[in-house]
Amino acid sequence: MFYKRLLLSLLPSIALASGSVSAYEKLEPPHDYDQVAQEIVATLENVHYNKTLIDDRISEQAFENYLDSLDPSRSFFLKADIEALKRYQNDFDDALRDGDTQVAYDIYNLYRERAEARIEKVLARVPEMVKGFDYTVDESLNIDPDALEWSSTEAQLDEYWRKRIKNRALTLKLNDEPQEEIIAAIERRYNNQLRQIEQTNAVDVFQSFANSVTAALDPHTNYFAPRASEAFNINMSLSLEGIGAVLQMEDDYTKVVRLIPGGPAEAQNELAPNDRIIAVGQKDEPMVDVIGMRLDDVVDMIRGERGTDVILEVIPAKSSTQNSKKITITREKVKLEDQSAQKKIVEVERGGETFKVGVIELPTFYSDFAAIQRGDKDYKSSTRDTKKLIEELQQEDITGLILDLRNNGGGSLQEANSLTGLFIPGGPVVQIRDASGRVSILGDQDRGVTYSGPMAVMVNRMSASASEIVAGALKDYGRAIVVGDQTFGKGTVQVLQEVDQGQLKITQAKFYRVSGESTQHKGVMPDINFPSLIDTESVGESALENPLPWDHIHETRYPVYWNFEEYIDQLTSLHDTRIKQDANFVALEDQIAEAKRQAEHFKSISLNEMTREQQREDNEAKDLARENTRRKALDLPTLESVEDIEEPEQDAYAHEAAEVLLDFISLYQQNQ
Template sequence: MIYKRLLLSLLPSIALASGSVSAYEKLEPPHDYDQVAQEIVATLESVHYNKTLIDDEISEQAFDNYLDALDPSRSFLLKRDVESLSQYRNTFDDALRNGDSQVAYDIYNLYLERAEARLEKVLAEIPDMVKSFSYDVDESLNADPDKLAWAETETELDNYWRKRIKNRALTLKLNGEEQQDIIDAIERRYRSQLRQIDQTNAVDVFQSFANSVTAALDPHTSYFAPRASEAFNINMSLSLEGIGAVLQMEDDYTKVVRLIPGGPAEAQNELAPNDRIIAVGQEGEPMVDVIGMRLDDVVDMIRGERGTNVVLEIIPATSSTQNSKKITITREKVKLEDQSAQKKIVEVERGGETFKVGVIELPTFYSDFAAIQRGDRDYKSSTRDTKKLIEELQEEGITALILDLRNNGGGSLQEANSLTGLFIPAGPVVQIRDASGRVSILGDQDRDVAYSGPMAVMVNRMSASASEIVAGALKDYGRAIIVGDQTFGKGTVQVLQEVDKGQLKITQAKFYRVSGESTQHQGVMPDINFPSLINTDEVGESALEKPLPWDKIHETRYPVYWHFDEYLADLTSLHEKRIKQDANFVALEDQIAYVKQQNEHFKSISLNERTREQQREESEQSGLDRENKRRQALNLPTIEDVDDIEAPEEDVYAHEAAEVILDFISLYQQNH
């Protein structure tokens, strides 16, 4: 029996299942998974959107993917090992097709031998190594993953490990740790990594092998072995307990992909997308270094009983140095009501008159399916809640409306469709093209319109999937001007299909706007760009490996209500003039320029203590200067410590979006 489910959200990455294996015990293929391998090939070739033949070209990509999964930081294998293993480069396709995965275990067993020998050697040397470090030597550690190469010799690899350990020791020293505590912390890291390697079982290896092949097709197709499949299904529910963050592995780091709307991390406002978590601690216990740790184990450490605190040591994505900081988050359960639509009013003074612009913040496209199944006529849904909020805002006398889809990672396609219908009469909303080329159209059948006035849709790089469908439809219909940043670009549909053991999440279709343009890869481009600290080169579909491309199909028939294009030049000019005089945006632009400049310099990490201290001092002083410049422009008291910097009480983006839509109303009235 095949089980399918549409997957429209940005989905969490799931790490391998855990088991156990004693040191140096070679792993052998589990032959009860031979049929699974053949099922995976058959399903990929028949169901995947591209219907790609699993051949030698795919095998070569899969081979590279597999080595990257095993040794992402080039820490264990030598160049000669990789050259020797290259004999298997063209065999991954045949191995999967024939149900014989021995090749994956031959490669893994060599990695296992190298990794255990290296970690045991490192653990024996850490105390003396840390005590011998001189932090006044001018040397650096390569921090650019694109320039990491396989070491030629053991001596070269020894030096690389020495620098890695020295960097961690220096980071802890700069954070005020004593030498013995530094030694203990680093030993904990590598004991943990060794333990995790030793706990890897044959099913883990099979899953990694299968996913090396699926990743060669696109970043959203993957195989989940039974335990990982169970974890995936738990993560798909709205009952998430922990900090409310979607995490994935990148190189040896646990990286924050996005924050769950309504979750503790979003409310606490110190964790952000692209931050890297390098250590996790429980209240009253030592921090545990998680660099190189498996994702599922990191997640298990972060999760816990609601009301308890977890301490995270992070390297912020916006930091211009490699220095870390600690943050504390109280664990809670993310509930449906915490993700509900909310309203507020932005007041704008113009010509002695106050204009009210309504804002509806929509964190996700939700529907209480359990209440619907119970027959509850008063069930919650994003469309119902938004319609009610629109009515309330109209009663409060708003001049225009903003739909805020920032950080909205998607949700229910049906809700995205019906919510779009609140702003247009009956008509198409999204086109869906399947692997056979057939195009189906999903649209609004209800001719009633909840709001017909001027509006804007606010998006950012974390607006994805269903959010992009809504923003794209309202843009094409000329119902809203789009403001903010380029959206994520996830315009593909995944289904879950059961195989003999576990599940295959497979890309089966693509979304297209009514204009015929895909939302895949490119996303939805804003009409008016707002400055953003999110680097689109590092976050978004285009930053992933092997994303499906942007393309275009035939447009559908649809009316255009407002011709925003005719006003964009004037609207852009007014917007740019305004933000150049807005102290909040001036400070933001300065920070973006500073971080961009510094990040180019910090692709190599200095291991000199004084240099690192200077970098931190310069970074903190730069942040303090920007904040005080902003405060002086706003006639606010200045501050003396960077730790006293707080986010502006006013949502400057929402205020500027209100200004833009009011500009449009004014220009439109002048021309009519």
């Protein structure tokens, strides 16, 4: 085949660039996966929502994806390697279609040679490097992934590695680690990375190659080889064990995607989305560096017996200094009752009168399928629990109701449908369009209404999938005013397809609101925007590679019960005036502005100890000053240390949502 001939012509230039003939064990394609490659390309072209032809255009993107998966931090390949390898960028589609994936293994084998040689070189020099670092020198390390470039020479790559190791050493030094432990920790990191490379097998390479192609179609289509397939199936419930966090790999780092509501990490309240885990430790054992480690191996380290502690060293998402911190979390299984709907009442004083606004907090859309199969008539579900809580709140004479879907990542589509039905007397809830263009409608068949009064839905950037369906439906029906932040934008449906070895998770359909608007990419936009610390540039569907676009189809027939649009301008004006005077929101706006300033200005990190220490002290001083300004405005005692800062007892967002809802009720009554 053509790309094989290219391989023969390219190999001499690769060997020349490396300076030696590889002595490392080369991996070869497992031929029992030849059929799998052909199955994957056929399934992608015939089943995927876009039914995209796997051609040279896809191949070029897959080539870039594959290089990023192998060397995301530009640490091993040289520019000359990349230029030589570009001759393969149009061969990935042919390799998959013909069931001959040799090209992927030749690229991988060059990577392996480069990586093992580089890590062995680094390991030989770690002690002398750490002992010789001068932390008074003014130099910096680039931390902007968009600005990373391939090094032109070995000398440039040597310098890049020196700075990376110096940064890690300085981070440990600032955490008061002795020099001996700094050396040992860095050696553990690279010995571990070397071991990971040596343990990579031919099936792992095939999976990476296949996913370089699937990622060119959309971010939710993936191939899972048998081991990964088993891990994925476990992971459907795995996120409800251990620490209760969903993780993914990004640029050699294990990144926190989201926290599971009711889980140990959420309860511990230190770990946050976009935090990067750089080391994992167990009680009375040294921390193990996990940068560059396989995700499934990191997950295995974090999992453990219920009731035991795991220690995570993380770089917080909002840190401009890249200084790390250690977080101890007690492993537990997330119980269904911990994820259940909860109620509370927000009291608002107006004109000498106290108004009660009920709040239903719904962390996920759940249903106890095991209890249903047992025939248990009292099985738990989000709809049943929410209905019961609404009835209890109505007994307490509430003026309005808030459905809190913040951080609700979705769940059962049937539950999202039936829960929407608590607020409308039947009708369509969501439209689903498949790859052939057929549109099916899922709707509420129950004419009964549990709550017909004024309500709001509170969302944020972590409200996804089923949450967006509910928020979108209640907004379109005019049943609720939506407040908060733009939702995640996850409006696609995936199915699992078995292949000869493993399985393919493939995007097969898209969700559309009853108005015809897709929830994909754009999500649901709030009627009233609340300030948020979550950066929409780095979180959400639009932050992923190759997301399917937003579009719309024909609307369905549905009634509109409340004309919220008529009042949006007035409600926004009242809201803006109020939060400018609210100490909680003033502090939040200042925190958001500071986070944006740091994101814009800190594209590199100082390797000067005094500068880093000063940055940390300045940040802590700003945090403490901000909190004390807030506390003074609320007549609360001020704090002496940033360590004493805790989450405010009152949920400012829920209180403001109640204010907005009461504003609407007042304006509506004035117009009647």
